[in-house]
Amino acid sequence: MSYCLGILTRQGIVFASDSRTNAGIDQINTSRKMHTINIPGERTFVLLSSGSLSLTQSVLTLAQQEFERGEGLAVVPNFYQAARCIGEHIRTIDKMDRQYLEKDHIAFSVNFILGGQIKGESPQLYLIYAQGNPLQATPDCPYLQIGEIKYGKPILDRGIRYEATSLEEAALCALISLDSTMKSNKSVGPPIDLLIYKNDEFDILHRTRFEANDPQLMTIRSLWEQKLKQAIREMPPLNLV
Amino acid sequence: MSYCLGILTRQGIVFASDSRTNAGIDQINTSRKMHTINIPGERTFVLLSSGSLSLTQSVLTLAQQEFERGEGLAVVPNFYQAARCIGEHIRTIDKMDRQYLEKDHIAFSVNFILGGQIKGESPQLYLIYAQGNPLQATPDCPYLQIGEIKYGKPILDRGIRYEATSLEEAALCALISLDSTMKSNKSVGPPIDLLIYKNDEFDILHRTRFEANDPQLMTIRSLWEQKLKQAIREMPPLNLV
Numbered sequence: 001m002s003y004c005l006g007i008l009t010r011q012g013i014v015f016a017s018d019s020r021t022n023a024g025i026d027q028i029n030t031s032r033k034m035h036t037i038n039i040p041g042e043r044t045f046v047l048l049s050s051g052s053l054s055l056t057q058s059v060l061t062l063a064q065q066e067f068e069r070g071e072g073l074a075v076v077p078n079f080y081q082a083a084r085c086i087g088e089h090i091r092t093i094d095k096m097d098r099q100y101l102e103k104d105h106i107a108f109s110v111n112f113i114l115g116g117q118i119k120g121e122s123p124q125l126y127l128i129y130a131q132g133n134p135l136q137a138t139p140d141c142p143y144l145q146i147g148e149i150k151y152g153k154p155i156l157d158r159g160i161r162y163e164a165t166s167l168e169e170a171a172l173c174a175l176i177s178l179d180s181t182m183k184s185n186k187s188v189g190p191p192i193d194l195l196i197y198k199n200d201e202f203d204i205l206h207r208t209r210f211e212a213n214d215p216q217l218m219t220i221r222s223l224w225e226q227k228l229k230q231a232i233r234e235m236p237p238l239n240l241v
Numbered sequence: 242m243s244y245c246l247g248i249l250t251r252q253g254i255v256f257a258s259d260s261r262t263n264a265g266i267d268q269i270n271t272s273r274k275m276h277t278i279n280i281p282g283e284r285t286f287v288l289l290s291s292g293s294l295s296l297t298q299s300v301l302t303l304a305q306q307e308f309e310r311g312e313g314l315a316v317v318p319n320f321y322q323a324a325r326c327i328g329e330h331i332r333t334i335d336k337m338d339r340q341y342l343e344k345d346h347i348a349f350s351v352n353f354i355l356g357g358q359i360k361g362e363s364p365q366l367y368l369i370y371a372q373g374n375p376l377q378a379t380p381d382c383p384y385l386q387i388g389e390i391k392y393g394k395p396i397l398d399r400g401i402r403y404e405a406t407s408l409e410e411a412a413l414c415a416l417i418s419l420d421s422t423m424k425s426n427k428s429v430g431p432p433i434d435l436l437i438y439k440n441d442e443f444d445i446l447h448r449t450r451f452e453a454n455d456p457q458l459m460t461i462r463s464l465w466e467q468k469l470k471q472a473i474r475e476m477p478p479l480n481l482v
Contacts (some may be wrong), residue, residue, distance in 0.1 A: 046383040150391030154421040158469045172476055208481050226401045231468035240449050
């Protein structure tokens with residue numbers, strides 16, 4: 001399992017991802033699920049992946065190779081086309097691998113979050129489904145999640161507003177959301193990658209990796225638990241029969 | 242979908258359930274998922290159900306009919322046998338209905354939470370699976386959930402401790418857990434039934450139904466959102482590159 005999310009705000013985009021991969025509960029590894037493709041000053045792409053690691057790696061390899069040839073993400077005229085570009089690579093891998101996976105009853109499972117900015121446009125955030133079609137984050141629905149999405153959703157529903165939430169608050173919500181998920185599903189695990197993209201930076205400037213024993217992460221975890229308990233204690237008593 | 246939970250604490254048990262049932266998104270109804278069977282002063286049972294309404298109704302009907310004949314829950318010598326009794330009724334309905342459901346690719350989906358107390362024992366809380374086998378709540382794992390369980394789990398993980406949590410706090414956590422779930426999954430919906438069983442009461446004394454527009458529920462919802470936002474604002478700033 002994986003858990004990755006992107007949060008679009010008025011000020012920019014926050015990306016966060018876990019790093020645990022597993023092929024069965026007895027084959028657990030660590031693999032970065034956050035990847036960047038960047039032409040400083042011109043275009044910046046951040047990709048988060050969930051699903052079968054073999055499939056997501058293949059999609060990323062095709063995207064990276066195409067970029068290095070000066071095609072694909074290197075030249076797409078707008079972000080919608082960038083999302084379509086990743087979708088096409090998913091469909092290419094679908095044609096190559098799906099039928100062989102399905103022979104052994106293995107699902108064709110691959111999802112991406114793609115966010116960033118191309119000069120001339122505002123920052124954008126997309127989810128790209130296993131079928132290759134894109135879904136865009138909007139001010140009404142400013143965050144997108146892939147993988148084990150349910151445990152970490154309530155904090156986002158309560159904490160995130162496109163207009164009002166600062167990038168620092170969004171980053172904190174993302175870490176709390178990931179921490180809640182890791183507490184409930186052990187197939188989601190550290191290190192956590194966090195990346196903050198501020199509007200019009202056109203570069204990767206704020207990227208942090210939190211290991212399992214990172215002091216900041218441990219402080220967030222214990223402080224958040226304290227604050228939730230305090231919030232419960234401070235609620236007005238229920239008036240029951 | 243449904244969402245029901247039971248929370249076992251040192252002081253007693255809290256039960257909560259939603260009331261939405263649906264057979265497809267275009268066939269939505271309201272049905273109570275909390276049922277009680279009670280011999281005052283002697284034995285008290287609270288049943289919460291999720292799964293196919295037709296199946297859970299059949300199981301409840303068999304349990305109720307047996308009780309009224311002075312058998313089953315009316316006479317089982319201990320709570321483990323009470324859980325086994327519900328399990329046997331699930332297996333009876335399995336024999337009657339499963340093969341016909343599966344012909345039309347409909348899953349045999351039925352789960353129960355059973356809690357309460359039989360005189361001579363401490364209060365107990367069980368989950369009974371669709372296969373009929375019981376799982377008991379323990380001080381280490383003091384709450385049990387059925388149905389749409391993921392959205393509402395983080396607040397329970399943080400808020401519930403068997404020894405330390407009061408029944409009032411547990412009831413509040415249960416309502417917040419249900420509210421978080423209703424916010425994310427529209428197939429979970431009001432009214433919410435809440436029942437508090439205090440140790441050695443051997444009766445149904447604290448039972449409340451919250452309609453969708455219940456003032457207490459609306460206060461909890463808005464106050465909880467305020468408190469979460471305040472907690473986020475009060476966290477120390479992230480120290481990022």
